[in-house]
Amino acid sequence: MPAPRNLHRAAQEIVDQYGGVFPQDFKAAISLPGIGRTTAGGILSAAFNQPVAILDGNVKRVLARLVALQIPPAKAITHLWQLSEALLDPDHPRDYNQALMDLGATVCLPRKPDCEHCPWQPHCRAYQLGIQSELPMTETRVPLPHKVIGVAVIWNNQEQILIDRRKQSGLLGGLWEFPGGKLEPGETIAACIQREIQEELGIEIEVGDRLITVEHTYSHFRVTLNVHHCRHLSGNPQPIECDEVRWVTLAELDQYPFPKANVQIIEALRGDGDAPLAKFYW
Numbered sequence: 001m002p003a004p005r006n007l008h009r010a011a012q013e014i015v016d017q018y019g020g021v022f023p024q025d026f027k028a029a030i031s032l033p034g035i036g037r038t039t040a041g042g043i044l045s046a047a048f049n050q051p052v053a054i055l056d057g058n059v060k061r062v063l064a065r066l067v068a069l070q071i072p073p074a075k076a077i078t079h080l081w082q083l084s085e086a087l088l089d090p091d092h093p094r095d096y097n098q099a100l101m102d103l104g105a106t107v108c109l110p111r112k113p114d115c116e117h118c119p120w121q122p123h124c125r126a127y128q129l130g131i132q133s134e135l136p137m138t139e140t141r142v143p144l145p146h147k148v149i150g151v152a153v154i155w156n157n158q159e160q161i162l163i164d165r166r167k168q169s170g171l172l173g174g175l176w177e178f179p180g181g182k183l184e185p186g187e188t189i190a191a192c193i194q195r196e197i198q199e200e201l202g203i204e205i206e207v208g209d210r211l212i213t214v215e216h217t218y219s220h221f222r223v224t225l226n227v228h229h230c231r232h233l234s235g236n237p238q239p240i241e242c243d244e245v246r247w248v249t250l251a252e253l254d255q256y257p258f259p260k261a262n263v264q265i266i267e268a269l270r271g272d273g274d275a276p277l278a279k280f281y282w
Ligand code: SF4
Pocket: 062, 065, 066, 107, 108, 109, 113, 114, 115, 116, 118, 119, 120, 121, 124, 125, 126, 127, 132
């Protein structure tokens, strides 16, 4: 929004040079005092339905979350403009830009984005990774390294769950856990889980519904665990990258020490009742 002094100067220029009519040409609009690229885009799309992109603060936040931007928006301005232009609906630029601004102002809020009511939720990478409240990154914050992990709750047809014991050496050594591993660049959570389970345990699984997303911060890094129900398809589980594997019932899980971040998974499983079994087997 132009400052009042610029607004006055811009109005004078519009009267002097354009006969009192706001110019519809982007270059002319952006050359007016106090009119930046976003303001020009906002005016040209709202007033004349021109396909000109916008990128105000709200829009930066929405787009940064949409693609899970891992750097502060200020360092990715060119990329964000390209994204805003690529997404713009050329047939309905006025409605699209207005909807994008409204989304940022009423749904994709800075602190508590209301993802459950967001029309972009199915496409939103930050939502998929469970990191929407941490984005966009700020300039000053030095973020802890962040690992996104795909985790499998693997069921067999005896209604047992596969768990593995971590190697004694290393972080959380000797504790039991639900198997999984780190997401590779460009990989989906489901593909990550399938690959990790094949590499770590040598079995084939089918990845089903998401059970829960768990955020946990350790002293030197933080993790997002994307936990999915999975179904064992074939192969005998092998302790390829762990010390031991076991099939256990839901009730037996209490007998095994799990890291803190996994406790929420067990609680979610208990809260989920028989739903996953019903989905897979009946
Ligand atoms: S799903 Fe959530 S984070 Fe993603 S755009 Fe919608 S409100 Fe924003």
